[in-house]
Amino acid sequence: MGAPAFTGFPALAAHPWAYPALEVVHIVGIALLVGNLVLLELRVWGAAAEVPVRALARLALVLALAGFGIVAASGLAMFSAQPADLLTNRAFVIKMGLVMLAGLNAALFHARDGLGKLDRVARVQTALSLGLWVMVIICGRWIAYR
Numbered sequence: 268m269g270a271p272a273f274t275g276f277p278a279l280a281a282h283p284w285a286y287p288a289l290e291v292v293h294i295v296g297i298a299l300l301v302g303n304l305v306l307l308e309l310r311v312w313g314a315a316a317e318v319p320v321r322a323l324a325r326l327a328l329v330l331a332l333a334g335f336g337i338v339a340a341s342g343l344a345m346f347s348a349q350p351a352d353l354l355t356n357r358a359f360v361i362k363m364g365l366v367m368l369a370g371l372n373a374a375l376f377h378a379r380d381g382l383g384k385l386d387r388v389a390r391v392q393t394a395l396s397l398g399l400w401v402m403v404i405i406c407g408r409w410i411a412y413r
């Protein structure tokens with residue numbers, strides 16, 4: 268797939284480095300999102316038990332949400348460059364489904380106060396979260412090969 272024939276933002280077409288730059292921003296967002304979720308999920312599994320989970324969550328969740336914002340903004344800008352191609356790209360469509368599942372899992376985790384309970388369900392949900400985000404990354408990379 269490589270650099271797409273731009274149909275979206277004229278600015279993206281005008282600067283050949285714009286799309287690769289968006290991919291770099293996308294990867295930085297992924298690192299912030301997934302890196303901080305892994306930190307918090309390890310704490311839910313009992314790592315660094317001396318660290319208060321709420322205090323850690325206040326920092327890690329803010330950074331993870333900032334990462335998601337960066338990923339979503341750069342992803343939508345890249346999407347705007349080739350909407351028709353991406354909507355028929357199975358890797359992209361599966362990826363968007365997985366992003367929604369990961370979001371739903373996170374919402375259910377916090378709705379039942381998983382950070383307060385730190386029980387078996389909370390550990391299962393954090394393991395599921397990690398699995399889903401890794402699959403999103405795999406699909407994201409696969410987009411260019413479909």
Ligand code: HEM
Nearest residue numbers: 290297338339342343345346366400403404407408410411
């Ligand atoms: C939330 C909305 C998102 C949208 C609209 C979106 C959209 C895109 C698009 C259009 C591409 C470029 C495909 C290409 O031209 O090769 C891409 C690449 C990628 N995305 Fe996303 N994405 C989103 C979220 C995510 C998330 C949450 C992750 C991981 C946690 C992710 C991981 C990746 C990866 C690994 C790539 C390949 C980057 C590269 O090879 O340079 N994306 N995404």
